Amino acid sequence: MAGDRNSLIRRLRQAGISRAAIKAAWPSWWTDEAESSPSGRAELRFALARRLGLEPAPLLGERVEFVWNDEARFKHLSAEDEAQKAALTSFGMSVGRLLLRATPAPPTRFEEAKVLREAILAGSPFVDLGSLIAACWAMRIPVIHLRVFPLEAKSMHAMVVKVEGRFAILLGRDASYPAPVAFTLAHELGHVMLGHLVDAPALIDLKDPALVRDGDDQEDEADRFALTLLTGSPEPDIQTNLDRFNAPTLAAAVLEAAGPNAVEPGTLALCLAHQRRAWPVAMSALSFIYGAPKPAWREVNGIADAELDWEILGEEAAHYLRNVMIGSND
Ligand SMILES: [Zn+2]
Known part of the structure; x- marks a missing residue:
């Protein structure tokens, strides 16, 4: 009966779903024996539908229909991304739903960046990735890094999903250092x-908002929110007594300025890079600031692992969510 499984996988692949996502969503209970029974094959399709955001009934007839199609708000959408909207939104909504189920208790909200910044600074020298993630969880907004992408091409920077008035944040592209990810999360x-997200179930930033300027008001507003949260000002004006700088001198300068300004050193370097259009030198300064690469996804998903209430999810859903947060080895 392997032919049955293979034809199902082929259908899912034709609909644009990645091999990694199919593998992550595949139930752990699946056996050759399950495959030989009609009820086993139906159970498999229900499980895959739930996890990948597909309509279950059509999948029983080997048809792939996404639950979500055109409802999400996409930023920086190019024509070639158009066909991938449904797969991305449906996968994100299904993962977000699991995250929120495993993050019980009512949410608290800070509406203003300045107020949230002050709350974080009460317990941390600056708003860095770790303290920002902790604040999100304290507000009952789960944050994870996706190690499995629904599409073969990893064309998503980050995504916010809304389920029953609550929010979850899914980060896409990884970085070797925390500061760029802190900016994305703040955005x-x-x-x-x-x-x-008042009138959309999800908002997807396909590209890095720090690098794209396309005259989208919501993008500008989110950037200003992020900068206020991270630096205290929507337009940080970074003064430096260095006319010319290289990676080591810039790193030394921001390490010194971080404490007195209550701005994380990597963030200071990125702000300066933005102001002076000096991305390469700032990016290489990050390696001097942090000493060694520090893949952000490990920090993000390490905190999520500790915060999520895995028991609530049940074994199968927990298995799926762990796969999405750990990724496959091949
Ligand atoms: Zn955005």
């Missing part, structure tokens, strides 16, 4: 707090 939190 996504901006979308939540500024009400950008």
Whole structure:
């Protein structure tokens, strides 16, 4: 009966779903024996439908229909991304739903970046990735890094999903250092707090908002929110007594300025890079600031692992969510 399984996988692949996502969503109870029974084959299709955001009834007839199609709000959408909207939104909604189920208790909200910044600074020298993630969880907004992408091409920077008035943040592209991810997270939190999901179940930033300028008001607002949260000002004006700098001198300068300004050193370097259009030198300064690469996804998903109430999910859903957070080895 392997032919049955293979034809199902082929259908899912034809609909644009990645091999990694299919593998992650595949139930752990699946056996050759299950495959030989009609009820086993139906159970498999229900499980895959639930996890990948597909309509269950059509999948029983080997048809792939996404639950979500055109409802989400996409930023920086190019024509070639158009066909991938349904797969991305449906996968994100299904993962977000699990995250929120495993994050019980009512949410608290800070509507203003300045107020949230002050709350974080009460317990941390600056708003860095770790303290920002902790604040999100304290507000009952789960944050994870996706190690499995629904599409073969990893064309998503970050995403916010809304389920029953609550929010979850899914980070896409990884970085070797925490500061760029802190900016992305602050930007996504901006979308939540500024009400950008009032009339959409999900908002997807396909590209890095720090690098794209395309005259989208919501993007500018979310950037200003992020900068206020991270630095205290929507337009940080970084003064430096260095006319010319290289990676080591810039790193030394921001390490010194971080404490007195209550701005994380990597964030300071990125702000300066933005102001002076000096991305390469700032990016290489990060390696001097942090000493060694520090893949952000490990920190993000390490905190999520500790925060999520895995028991509530049940074994199978927990298995799926762990796969999405750990990724496959091949
Ligand atoms: Zn955005």
